[in-house]
Structures are given as structure tokens and as C-alpha cells.
Amino acid sequence: MAVILDWNELAKNLSAKRANKKVVFTNGCFDLLHVGHVTYLNEAKAQGDILVVGLNTDASVKKLKGESRPVQCQEDRAMILSNLKSVDVVTLFDQDTPLELITAIQPDVLVKGGDWPIDKIVGSQVVLSRGGEVKSLSFVNGKSTTKILEKILHL
Numbered sequence: 068m069a070v071i072l073d074w075n076e077l078a079k080n081l082s083a084k085r086a087n088k089k090v091v092f093t094n095g096c097f098d099l100l101h102v103g104h105v106t107y108l109n110e111a112k113a114q115g116d117i118l119v120v121g122l123n124t125d126a127s128v129k130k131l132k133g134e135s136r137p138v139q140c141q142e143d144r145a146m147i148l149s150n151l152k153s154v155d156v157v158t159l160f161d162q163d164t165p166l167e168l169i170t171a172i173q174p175d176v177l178v179k180g181g182d183w184p185i186d187k188i189v190g191s192q193v194v195l196s197r198g199g200e201v202k203s204l205s206f207v208n209g210k211s212t213t214k215i216l217e218k219i220l221h222l
Contacts, residue, residue: 071145071157074171077119080156081172089115092174092190094165096123097144098137099212105151107180110204112153114176120154121168124161138216164189176200 072080081090091114097104112118122145128137137144141159149157160168169177169190177194183203185191191201 070155071149071159074158074160074168077156077158078171081117081119084117088117089175090117090119090172091115091176091178092119092121092165092169092172093178094121094123094160094168095180096128096132096137096212097148098128098132098139099215100144100147101212101215103180103211105153107204108148108151108153111178112155114178114200114202117155118153119156119158119172119174120148121160121165122148122157124159127161127163130163138212166190166193169193173197174199176202178202178204181205 070080091111093108093111095104097120108118108120122141123131125137125141139147145157145159148154158168162168166189170193174194176199177188177190178201179188181203185201185203188201188203194201
């Protein structure tokens with residue numbers, strides 16, 4: 068099981084584990100976990116040794132997705148993510164973007180889903196300036212939390 072850490076604990080934890088290990092970072096809301104998420108997180112983990120997931124807080128999800136979201140609270144979403152094989156660390160962030168978090172942890176690899184062009188991935192300049200990699204991973208078409216919610220509403 069992965070750990071759920073605040074930023075200070077995360078920075079200490081990563082500096083202790085970082086020797087000869089590649090840190091991969093991704094972020095998202097992960098509101099209703101689905102096959103697209105799991106496929107994506109497995110692919111993200113394959114890019115390095117330690118996968119850190121920045122999880123949007125409830126307040127930031129509301130800003131991004133609207134008043135009816137998130138469906139699940141941040142504690143539940145963090146617990147679910149932390150129990151996936153591919154995820155090593157989960158940390159919450161409340162900002163509009165994960166730029167401050169990316170700057171704080173300095174990942175070796177930054178990844179987002181295939182619907183994000185590399186030049187639009189927040190934090191890419193931070194990672195590339197250190198010689199790191201930025202990748203847009205595969206996207207599982209037709210799999211999304213929004214589609215699940217629409218299906219539920221039409222039952």
C-alpha cells in the first residue's frame with residue numbers, strides 16, 4: 068500500500084529514496100476510479116521507480132468540475148489511489164494547478180494522459196530544465212468519470 072503524505076513529508080521521503088531511482092509525477096481528480104485511470108497509472112508507473120500522484124483537493128475539484136463534484140471526498144479518493152499497486156505516494160494539492168508541487172518535488176518524469184499535448188502540461192518547463200522527461204501517455208477513449216455519471220443519471 069502506498070502512503071499518503073503532505074508536501075513536507077513527501078520531500079523528506081523522496082530525498083531519502085531518490086538515489087538511483089527515477090521519480091514519476093502525475094496529478095488529477097481521480098473522482099470515480101475507472102479502467103482509464105488504472106491503465107494510465109500503470110503506464111505512468113512503468114516510466115520510473117516511484118510514482119507520486121498529486122490529488123486535487125475537494126475545493127480544487129469543485130473549481131475545475133463544478134459544484135456537483137467531487138462525488139467522493141478527498142480522503143476516500145486518496146485511500147483508493149494509495150491501494151493501487153502502481154501508486155507509491157499520494158499527496159493532496161489545493162492550488163489551481165500542480166506547478167508549486169512539481170517545483171517542490173522536482174520529479175524526473177512528468178506525465179499526463181494522452182489528451183494533454185506536452186507543451187500544455189503544467190510543470191513541463193520545470194522538469195525539462197533539469198534534464199527530465201515530459202510524456203503524454205495513452206488515453207483510453209470513452210472512459211471517463213463524466214461518462215460514468217451520465218450513464219448513472221440515465222438509468
